[in-house]
Amino acid sequence: MTGEKKRVEVCYSPSQWHLYKNNYEIAVVIDVLRATSAICTAVENGVTIVPVSSVEEAKDYQNKGYIAAAERDGQIVEGFDMGNSPVSYKDPELKGKTVVLTTTNGTTAINIAREKETVVIGSLNNLDSLCKWLKEQDKNILLLGSGWKDKFNLEDTICAGAIADELIESQKFFAEEDSTIAAKFIYRSAKENIFSFLKASSHRKRLRNLNLNEDVKYCLTPNNLTVVPILKGDEIVAVNLEVEKA
Amino acid sequence: MTGEKKRVEVCYSPSQWHLYKNNYEIAVVIDVLRATSAICTAVENGVTIVPVSSVEEAKDYQNKGYIAAAERDGQIVEGFDMGNSPVSYKDPELKGKTVVLTTTNGTTAINIAREKETVVIGSLNNLDSLCKWLKEQDKNILLLGSGWKDKFNLEDTICAGAIADELIESQKFFAEEDSTIAAKFIYRSAKENIFSFLKASSHRKRLRNLNLNEDVKYCLTPNNLTVVPILKGDEIVAVNLEVEKA
Numbered sequence: 001m002t003g004e005k006k007r008v009e010v011c012y013s014p015s016q017w018h019l020y021k022n023n024y025e026i027a028v029v030i031d032v033l034r035a036t037s038a039i040c041t042a043v044e045n046g047v048t049i050v051p052v053s054s055v056e057e058a059k060d061y062q063n064k065g066y067i068a069a070a071e072r073d074g075q076i077v078e079g080f081d082m083g084n085s086p087v088s089y090k091d092p093e094l095k096g097k098t099v100v101l102t103t104t105n106g107t108t109a110i111n112i113a114r115e116k117e118t119v120v121i122g123s124l125n126n127l128d129s130l131c132k133w134l135k136e137q138d139k140n141i142l143l144l145g146s147g148w149k150d151k152f153n154l155e156d157t158i159c160a161g162a163i164a165d166e167l168i169e170s171q172k173f174f175a176e177e178d179s180t181i182a183a184k185f186i187y188r189s190a191k192e193n194i195f196s197f198l199k200a201s202s203h204r205k206r207l208r209n210l211n212l213n214e215d216v217k218y219c220l221t222p223n224n225l226t227v228v229p230i231l232k233g234d235e236i237v238a239v240n241l242e243v244e245k246a
Numbered sequence: 247m248t249g250e251k252k253r254v255e256v257c258y259s260p261s262q263w264h265l266y267k268n269n270y271e272i273a274v275v276i277d278v279l280r281a282t283s284a285i286c287t288a289v290e291n292g293v294t295i296v297p298v299s300s301v302e303e304a305k306d307y308q309n310k311g312y313i314a315a316a317e318r319d320g321q322i323v324e325g326f327d328m329g330n331s332p333v334s335y336k337d338p339e340l341k342g343k344t345v346v347l348t349t350t351n352g353t354t355a356i357n358i359a360r361e362k363e364t365v366v367i368g369s370l371n372n373l374d375s376l377c378k379w380l381k382e383q384d385k386n387i388l389l390l391g392s393g394w395k396d397k398f399n400l401e402d403t404i405c406a407g408a409i410a411d412e413l414i415e416s417q418k419f420f421a422e423e424d425s426t427i428a429a430k431f432i433y434r435s436a437k438e439n440i441f442s443f444l445k446a447s448s449h450r451k452r453l454r455n456l457n458l459n460e461d462v463k464y465c466l467t468p469n470n471l472t473v474v475p476i477l478k479g480d481e482i483v484a485v486n487l488e489v490e491k492a
Contacts, residue, residue, distance in 0.1 A: 150265050151262070153424045177448060181446050202424050
């Protein structure tokens with residue numbers, strides 16, 4: 001550590017990325033409902049994820065023999081076996097395999113963040129492990145919410161707020177942006193019962209209408225995973241956890 | 247009134263306008279620190295405001311003999327007599343006159359919102375009068391925060407949240423966007439002491455460093471004005487207040 005505080009800030013959606021992106025070495029991509037929760041679950045289960053932005057790209061990989069998953073507007077795209085339901089990535093049959101994934105918001109956000117030196121995947125599921133790892137890096141960090149079709153969303157903001165709060169409390173980080181102050185504030189108000197806090201949120205309603213309430217409960221459960229997924233080339237894999245195990 | 251609820255939503259900054267702008271007849275432009283607070287003060291004092299986006303445009307008007315005001319980064323631009331300090335618009339000498347105004351964020355937001363049928367000016371200063379007027383319109387309303395250089399800011403969000411809260415509580419309006427839920431929530435948490443709530447905000451720090459704390463206190467004082475400024479062609483003037491006076 002240099003002893004100098006590093007910066008951690010929150011960008012609410014990919015449409016704001018260009019306004020915030022400068023001077024950060026690490027991007028954390030967050031899509032709580034459900035892409036990054038699914039990716040964390042997959043990687044913890046030994047699955048490698050290849051994130052792609054479009055359904056066409058996923059289709060191309062599928063035609064080459066890859067397992068491909070595609071979600072749009074909360075539903076599995078026709079012609080694909082999987083979407084972004086986290087539970088589906090726990091399948092022991094998938095262990096050791098690669099899944100190509102495209103989702104409405106999350107995989108696009110990952111591909112936008114690629115220009116950074118380091119891209120890691122955040123969710124409520126891997127909150128503590130991720131924060132522990134981030135604190136060890138001594139780098140400036142931008143937390144990117146995937147939003148909903150480029151708009152602000154509550155669940156990604158709560159998750160980003162949780163990470164920012166933990167990092168700032170460690171005294172190793174500072175924040176200056178109003179977006180970060182607001183995210184921290186919303187997280188602190190929501191943290192006792194995130195599920196209930198989000199009852200009015202637009203995407204929870206959307207998923208409830210699709211009978212995906214169990215998925216929502218899973219995604220809103222902090223720390224049921226310990227993995228830190230990181231982008232290496234085209235693949236998302238588990239970061240080396242030696243530091244954490246020490 | 248049609249009896250059907252109308253929609254009120256919050257857009258955090260001009261950079262998000264394209265994502266939110268459809269299906270609203272009224273845009274309310276908000277730049278609490280300090281452009282819209284200054285405009286409300288001016289219009290209440292009988293001053294007509296012509297908002298322009300660039301310093302060059304303001305200069306052109308100045309060369310034609312207009313009184314012109316220009317602010318960038320919190321300071322009066324060289325060559326202009328006024329910026330966006332609300333107090334300066336209380337000058338009795340200005341009564342009945344027209345001032346051409348350009349500011350870092352607020353006047354750009356007004357010009358973006360021009361495509362709407364109706365553009366009105368919101369601030370904490372004219373909160374109650376504005377809400378009263380909006381409730382009488384029976385139209386869908388988009389509240390546009392000016393933000394800071396296209397980023398989210400806290401003070402505009404609090405003001406937008408206050409308007410949304412009041413309109414929704416009247417049972418004449420509903421909201422669905424997460425941005426609106428969050429803005430309402432932040433407002434409710436801040437409302438007992440907005441000045442103190444904003445102490446960490448980026449723009450308050452910026453203005454404090456410029457010795458503009460008195461301006462900040464003025465701008466954060468709800469309901470010290472009763473005017474509802476509206477854009478008519480190129481000019482911002484007081485809306486007809488007959489309905490309110492009835």
